[in-house]
Amino acid sequence: xxxxxxxxxxxxxxxxxxxxxxxxxxxxxxxxxxxxxxxxxxxxxxxxxxxxxxxxxxxxxxxxxxxxxxxxxxxxxxxxxxxxxxxxxxxxxxxxxxxxxxxxxxxxxxxxxxxxxxxxxxxxxxxxxxxxxxxxxxxxxxxxxxxxxxxxxxxxxxxxxxxxxxxxxxxxxxxxxxxxxxxxxxxxxxxxxxxxxxxxxxxxxxxxxxxxxxxxxxxxxxxxxxxxxxxxxxxxxxxxxxxxxxxxxxxxxxxxxxxxxxxxxxxxxxxxxxxxxxxxxxxxxxxxxxxxxxxxxxxxxxxxxxxxxxxxxxxxxxxxxxxxxxxxxxxxxxxxxxxxxxxxxxxxxxxxxxxxxxxxxxxxxxxxxxxxxxxxxxxxxxx
Numbered sequence: 300x301x302x303x304x305x306x307x308x309x310x311x312x313x314x315x316x317x318x319x320x321x322x323x324x325x326x327x328x329x330x331x332x333x334x335x336x337x338x339x340x341x342x343x344x345x346x347x348x349x350x351x352x353x354x355x356x357x358x359x360x361x362x363x364x365x366x367x368x369x370x371x372x373x374x375x376x377x378x379x380x381x382x383x384x385x386x387x388x389x390x391x392x393x394x395x396x397x398x399x400x401x402x403x404x405x406x407x408x409x410x411x412x413x414x415x416x417x418x419x420x421x422x423x424x425x426x427x428x429x430x431x432x433x434x435x436x437x438x439x440x441x442x443x444x445x446x447x448x449x450x451x452x453x454x455x456x457x458x459x460x461x462x463x464x465x466x467x468x469x470x471x472x473x474x475x476x477x478x479x480x481x482x483x484x485x486x487x488x489x490x491x492x493x494x495x496x497x498x499x500x501x502x503x504x505x506x507x508x509x510x511x512x513x514x515x516x517x518x519x520x521x522x523x524x525x526x527x528x529x530x531x532x533x534x535x536x537x538x539x540x541x542x543x544x545x546x547x548x549x550x551x552x553x554x555x556x557x558x559x560x561x562x563x564x565x566x567x568x569x570x571x572x573x574x575x576x577x578x579x580x581x582x583x584x585x586x587x588x589x590x591x592x593x594x595x596x597x598x599x600x601x602x603x604x605x606x607x608x609x610x611x612x613x614x615x616x617x618x619x620x621x622x623x624x625x626x627x628x629x630x631x632x633x634x635x636x637x638x639x640x641x642x643x644x645x646x647x648x649x650x651x652x653x654x655x656x657x658x659x660x661x662x663x664x665x666x667x668x669x670x671x672x673x674x675x676x677x678x679x680x681x682x
Contacts, residue, residue: 333397334377334380334381334384334397334401334404335377335380335381337397337398337401337404338377338380338401338404338405338408339372339377341401341402341405341472342371342372342405342408342409343372345402345405345468345472345475346367346368346371346372346468347368349364349368349468349471350364350365350368363457363460363461363464364464366433366436366437366457366461367412367461367464367465367468370412370415370416370433370461370465371408371409371412371465373427373428373430374428374429375408375411375428377408378531378532378566378677379407379408379410379411379530379531379535380404380405380407380408380535381673382531382532382535382536382539382559382673383403383404383407383535383536383538383539383542384404384539385536385539385666385669385670385673386535386536386537386538386539386540386542386543386555387400387539387540387542387543388539388663388665388666388669389539389540389551389555389660389662389663389666389667389670390539390540390543390544390545390551390662390663391543391663392663393663393665398477399476399477399478400476400477400478400542401476402472402473402474402475402476403472403473403476403478403486403538403542405472406469406470406472406473406476406490407469407535407538409465409466409468409469409472410465410466410469410490410493410494410497410530411530412462412465413462413463413465413466413469414462414497414501414530415427416432416433416434416458416461416462416465417458417459417462417501418501419432419433419434419458420432420434420455420458420459421501421505422588422592422594423592424584424588425585426579426584426585427584432458433454433457433458433461434451434454434455434457434458435454436454437453437454437457437458438450438451438453438454438455439454441453441454466494473486473487473490476542478542479544482541482542482544485541485546486538486541486542488541489534489537489538489541489547490534490538492534493529493530493534493535493537493538494530496525496529496530496534497525497526497529497530499525500522500524500525500526500527500529501526503518503521503522503525503526504522504526504594507519507522507594507595508592508593508594508595510595511593511594511595512615514595514600515600516597516600516601516604518595519595519596519597519599519600520564520597523563523564523567523568523597524560524563524564526567527563527564527566527567527570528559528560528562528563528564528566528567529563531563531566531567532558532559532560532562532563532566532677533555533556533559533560533563534559535559536555536556536558536559537552537555537556537559540552540555550660550661551660551661551662554656554657554660554662557652557653557656558653558656558657558670558674561649561650561652561653561656561674562649562650562653562673562674562677562678564645564649565645565646565649565650565653565674565677565678566677566678567597568597568598568642568645568646568649568678569646569677569678569679569680571589571596571597571598571642572598572639572642572643573680574586574587574588574589574596575587575589575590575598575630575633576630576634576639586626586630587623587626587627587629587630590626590629590630590633591626597642597645598633598638598639598642599614599633599638601636601638601641601642602614602632602633602636602638603615603636604638605636605637605638605641606636607636610632610635610636613629613632614629614632614633614636646678649678650674650675650678653670653674654671654674657670657671
């Protein structure tokens with residue numbers, strides 16, 4: 300693709316400014332006191348030092364590091380640090396000081412950025428959080444500078460490195476947590492398992508797109524459990540418990556497991572709906588991306604399962620939809636099958652399961668209350 304063509308394509312992508320006050324983030328912040336600000340301040344200070352250090356090697360490396368820093372600080376709801384915080388607070392009570400463990404919570408946001416940047420490359424997404432995705436923005440810069448080589452290929456290569464750098468930064472920041480070494484080792488075991496499961500779930504997601512016609516609701520749910528539920532809610536809660544010094548066989552961790560799986564699945568099911576029916580101004584991403592790519596989500600698998608023979612033929616993968624009108628037609632058809640209503644019931648059922656998991660759990664009363672409200676806030680959202 301010619302450089303001018305890349306630049307023109309990028310300029311046609313509608314981009315909204317990143318908003319740090321989107322409703323879901325505000326709700327989450329209300330439940331965590333100063334946590335979100337503490338995580339953001341920790342990330343900003345840590346990343347400033349890291350970018351400065353890399354700039355000393357070469358200005359170009361500094362620019363690259365700044366791209367990674369900007370991807371981390373470009374908004375977001377800080378959901379993973381939030382659940383990790385309440386997993387920890389539920390076991391240590393409300394008197395334990397927060398500063399020693401903030402670096403561990405902030406590290407989860409670096410891990411999340413690693414996953415997002417790589418996911419955007421795999422999905423060929425153009426926007427994220429109301430901004431150009433990393434690979435698209437870097438490609439546009441490459442084209443505008445008139446450098447040699449294919450801008451798209453360069454953008455994807457740099458984005459892979461940006462994600463890798465965020466993964467290393469997460470490791471480095473986690474080591475800044477002030478906890479006994481033996482406890483940090485247990486935290487690392489949980490953190491490593493979270494990473495393995497995330498990568499495994501991401502592979503299954505990519506593999507599913509190549510086998511979409513033969514995929515199933517059960518397999519789509521397996522993707523949800525490992526790609527999203529594990530590292531969004533369940534493992535962060537375990538991570539917080541490990542920071543508190545509680546062993547994996549404790550009854551509180553069993554309650555976190557049950558709650559985390561239910562809320563994590565509900566969170567991704569909500570994302571599936573937003574990907575098709577969400578307002579791009581609110582979500583920061585184009586509507587209908589899953590329809591364009593033919594991603595075999597739970598929503599799409601249910602639509603095929605519930606469809607009439609005529610509807611099923613219309614839903615069969617036959618290449619990417621030609622344009623927004625075709626995407627809108629497919630979205631309407633999916634809703635007519637009853638799949639949207641079914642997914643909404645699945646979300647409600649999982650929230651109820653999560654609340655039941657908290658009943659009787661031997662955790663701090665304030666944490667139980669916060670986790671109950673977060674189960675609703677994380678799954679009843681527009682972004």
